[in-house]
Amino acid sequence: MINLIDVSARLKTEDQCLDFIEKIRWPDGKIRCVRCGGEKVSRITRTVNPSITRAEKKQNKRTRLYACLEPTCKHRFTPTVGTLFHDSHLPLTKWFMAVALIVHAKKGMSAMQVQRHLGVNYRTAWYMGHRIRKAMASGEGFLGGSGPTGAPIVRPAKLSGTVEIDETYVGGKTIRKKDRGKQKWQDKKAAVVGMIERGGELRLRHVGTGNAATAQVGPLVRELVDRNVDRVMTDESTIYPFAFDGYCASKHETIAHKYEYVRGDVHTNTIESAFSLLKRGIAGSFHRVSHKHLQRYLFEFEYRFNRRKDVNLFGQTVAHLVGTKEMKYRELIG
16 A cells, blocks of 8 residues: 555655656556557656756656657657646656545545645645546546546446435525515525445435436436346435336335434435535535536545545556546636
8 A cells, every 4th residue: 555655755756756657557568659559669868957947847848758769650758648647847746745645535635735735836736636536537437438548448337236325415505585575495505416335336426506306316327326226225305206217216215314214224324424424525624615626526535435445546546647638727717
């Protein structure tokens, strides 16, 4: 298991970080051209001059460069080309430190905390965090397609066995309005639907603002839950019988929270414990999460929860960063 101490000891130089990335990207040790796939590649070593100006440092010159020797290609590339590390002006040592901080923080790591630990500005820390979360999402297979290494991103298996489904609401304020002399509640919170297989994996999805509806939950059930599931457990909300209609309605069992919380093994305590961890993370670490970026935070909590017993969490996350295409800042804020 690689923890923060291991990262600071074993990955403390740019060359060590590049070696780590190369081992992930080309596990057989043969460097291949990222454009044509040719194996005739020559390595060019750059020397870093400590007296270079600040403007020259911003040119993003990695210390290691490769040149393809194929006459029809002659492409030059670095080990980080086509990955989420591509075109980043930050040293890889800080990137790896940020990954270690985020993946091992059970309740998440805010951009302000990353800023203080790494000595970067807030916008850089915030941007780094969202790129790491994108890698977590693509690693789960949510984005589809394939990564720069050519490996297909396979969608995760559907939930089976005994599945618990529930909804919760995050952030925002509940506003009271007067409508023709009557008090009317207008909910501005983000609706999140959670599904978990007992003894298995978690799924979290942002489905919009306000109360979750059957039209939002139904397609998610068909996408994420196996038709031949053993049992599906929910609370007494009226959206679920209509959402399961024609799919797995015969497997549906309900617990009425007005009267009871557990009836034998019928309960939704497992998904509610996952919601508790999510809300403690948002309230305690991030304090405020916008609806626009909420799904990326949900992917982070889901990724970490599903791998909470994985001894190689850091290595897997770096592999997802290598296998995910870069995300421009304008894409994030646009």
